Structures are given as structure tokens and as C-alpha cells.
Amino acid sequence: MFGKAHDKSGFKYFTYSDFFYDRRGRGSLIISSPYPGLIETILEWTRARQVIRLGTEDFVIKTAKVLAIKVRHEFQSGSPILLYRDSQSGEFFSFRKHGDISFFLDRLKDNALKKYEFFTGTRLDIEGPIFDEVELRREIAVPVNIRGQDLVFIGTMWKSLVKHDIEEFREFYHFLMETGLGEKNSLGFGFINPIRGG
Numbered sequence: 001m002f003g004k005a006h007d008k009s010g011f012k013y014f015t016y017s018d019f020f021y022d023r024r025g026r027g028s029l030i031i032s033s034p035y036p037g038l039i040e041t042i043l044e045w046t047r048a049r050q051v052i053r054l055g056t057e058d059f060v061i062k063t064a065k066v067l068a069i070k071v072r073h074e075f076q077s078g079s080p081i082l083l084y085r086d087s088q089s090g091e092f093f094s095f096r097k098h099g100d101i102s103f104f105l106d107r108l109k110d111n112a113l114k115k116y117e118f119f120t121g122t123r124l125d126i127e128g129p130i131f132d133e134v135e136l137r138r139e140i141a142v143p144v145n146i147r148g149q150d151l152v153f154i155g156t157m158w159k160s161l162v163k164h165d166i167e168e169f170r171e172f173y174h175f176l177m178e179t180g181l182g183e184k185n186s187l188g189f190g191f192i193n194p195i196r197g198g
Contacts, residue, residue: 012186014033015179016032023117032178033177078193080142083108092153098167101134111182113130116172135159138153138157155189161192
């Protein structure tokens with residue numbers, strides 16, 4: 001059922017975090033999606049293997065489990081967030097080049113609302129930006145090889161993305177946690193984590 005989900009056109013409702021190591025040196029990867037069936041399929045596939053290959057590296061699987069993560073008021077990026085400045089030319093937004101936080105927040109909101117409406121059939125009317133406070137960690141260039149073509153994607157990592165009054169739109173923000181923010185989510189971009197206490 002999900003075998004060709006990555007290659008279909010249009011929105012793809014899954015994303016994953018950057019590979020990271022915990023305090024004990026154990027490598028981890030978090031995959032999220034609003035499709036419970038997709039997560040269960042990945043879990044079964046993973047548990048049926050002792051070793052998986054990510055990129056050019058082999059990893060021994062120690063545990064695989066489903067996480068129940070609650071929506072909070074504050075998030076941070078777990079992988080770079082990409083937004084097109086011009087989707088026709090394939091130009092990504094860059095603070096270094098374009099330096100316009102208003103454009104970034106407008107595009108972020110527009111992309112998120114369209115994604116949500118397409119998935120749920122529900123149109124939301126949210127006044128102002130979808131985050132009230134933002135704190136940029138850094139902008140990075142990410143080399144990507146797609147079907148043999150070497151590309152560079154420009155993305156941003158965020159220390160903090162805050163929405164003060166989240167209650168009315170809690171389902172929407174939960175959806176953003178599951179699908180990611182911005183473009184190229186199915187390539188592992190736009191993953192966000194809620195911050196404990198936030």
C-alpha cells in the first residue's frame with residue numbers, strides 16, 4: 001500500500017528527523033506521519049531486520065517503537081526546513097540572500113495550511129503567522145543526490161518556534177509534527193520536535 005508513497009507527486013505525508021546520538025552514544029532516527037498504517041508498516045519492516053542501511057552505512061537495530069508525543073507550545077527543528085523562494089526555478093529561500101522573515105513566515109503558513117486542507121478536507125483561517133516567536137539557530141546548505149543528480153538545498157534550523165495560544169488549533173499543530181514544515185518532507189526535511197516545558 002505504501003510502497004510507492006515516496007515517488008508519487010504532490011504532498012507526501014511523512015518525514016523523518018536527522019540521524020542523532022543520545023547521551024549513551026546510541027544512534028536514533030524518528031519517523032513521523034499522520035498515517036498510523038504507514039508507521040506500523042515501517043515498524044514491522046524494521047523489527048524483521050537486524051541490520052539496515054542508511055546511506056552508505058549499516059546500522060544494527062536495537063529497538064524500534066512507536067512514540068506518543070504530545071503537542072506543546074514550543075517546537076524546535078529536528079531537520080532543516082526548506083521553503084522555495086521561486087518554485088518554478090527551484091530556488092530555495094535563504095536568509096543570507098533574501099533576508100526577509102516576513103516572506104519566510106508567510107510561505108511557511110501558506111504551505112502548512114494547503115497541506116492540512118489537502119489531507120483533511122478542512123480549510124482553516126488562522127490570523128497572522130502560525131508561530132508567534134521564532135529563533136533561528138543557523139542556515140545550512142545540504143548536498144543531496146536525487147536520481148544521480150547532485151543538488152544543494154538551502155534550509156534553516158530553528159532553536160525555537162513558539163505558538164502561544166495553541167488550543168484552538170491543536171489538531172493542526174499535531175498534524176505539522178507528523179508531516180513536517182515546508183518543502184521536501186519525504187526527503188527528511190522540516191521535521192519538528194515539541195520542546196518539553198514549552
